[in-house]
Amino acid sequence: xxxxxxxxxxxxxxxxxxxxxxxxxxxxxxxxxxxxxxxxxxxxxxxxxxxxxxxxxxxxxxxxxxxxxxxxxxxxxxxxxxxxxxxxxxxxxxxxxxxxxxxxxxxxxxxxxxxxxxxxxxxxxxxxxxxxxxxxxxxxxxxxxxxxxxxxxxxxxxxxxxxxxxxxxxxxxxxxxxxxxxx
Numbered sequence: 001x002x003x004x005x006x007x008x009x010x011x012x013x014x015x016x017x018x019x020x021x022x023x024x025x026x027x028x029x030x031x032x033x034x035x036x037x038x039x040x041x042x043x044x045x046x047x048x049x050x051x052x053x054x055x056x057x058x059x060x061x062x063x064x065x066x067x068x069x070x071x072x073x074x075x076x077x078x079x080x081x082x083x084x085x086x087x088x089x090x091x092x093x094x095x096x097x098x099x100x101x102x103x104x105x106x107x108x109x110x111x112x113x114x115x116x117x118x119x120x121x122x123x124x125x126x127x128x129x130x131x132x133x134x135x136x137x138x139x140x141x142x143x144x145x146x147x148x149x150x151x152x153x154x155x156x157x158x159x160x161x162x163x164x165x166x167x168x169x170x171x172x173x174x175x176x177x178x179x180x181x182x183x
Contacts, residue, residue: 010069016099018045020127020176024096025053027125027171027178034093039082039114040100044070050096051075058092060085083109090119098127102140102152111161118183124166126158130177155179 024046028036033055038047041059043066051057059070059077067077080086082097083106095114104110111126118124129136131152143150153161155170155177162168166181 010065018049018098021049023173023176023178024050024098024125024127027127027180028094028096029123030054031093035091036094036096037085037087037092037114037117039085039095039097039110040103041070041096041098042066042100044073044075044077046096046098047075048073081105083113085113085117087117089116090122091117093119093122095122095124096127097125099129101126101128101158102131102143102150103148107151107153107158108161111158112163115163115166115181115183120183122183124181124183126179126181128152128155128158128177128179130155130172130175133175135175 030053036050036054036057038057038059040061041047042061044059047057047059059075060080061067062081064079067079070077078086082104095118101107114124129139131137131140132154140150140152158179159168159170162181166183168181171178
């Protein structure tokens with residue numbers, strides 16, 4: 001699935017710039033000193049924008065070409081699938097996945113792993129296009145036509161993937177949904 005991203009890595013940020021820093025900072029609600037995992041973080045465009053607000057950040061992705069772009073930003077990167085993260089339980093204060101859950105092979109396992117590496121008292125934010133909106137339905141169709149094998153879930157479906165002890169809420173704005181879970 002990541003072969004599409006390997007092909008577009010060099011120009012991804014120019015085509016899809018990160019423009020929602022204030023919204024992401026609001027939903028992350030970063031503590032004074034924080035560590036963050038940017039899961040499915042690709043080129044590191046989000047991690048780079050957040051770096052001034054963090055003690056440390058790690059970008060995890062399966063696309064080596066996307067991670068090469070993140071490495072050029074002097075970010076800490078790890079090449080890994082989100083279904084099998086190489087971190088101990090409770091490593092990060094915050095975990096963020098922006099526009100990537102619909103690309104992973106096993107969404108339920110990804111949620112379990114992201115929640116596992118989150119510290120007690122931490123917050124996990126899944127930032128996904130809201131497939132209930134018309135524009136995102138068109139995007140989903142375009143990705144299928146491009147043979148990307150994307151699988152979009154509605155925000156309530158994503159929320160149901162979290163363990164029962166997680167405190168989960170959903171926020172939406174225009175075509176974006178944030179599924180926010182606290183441990």
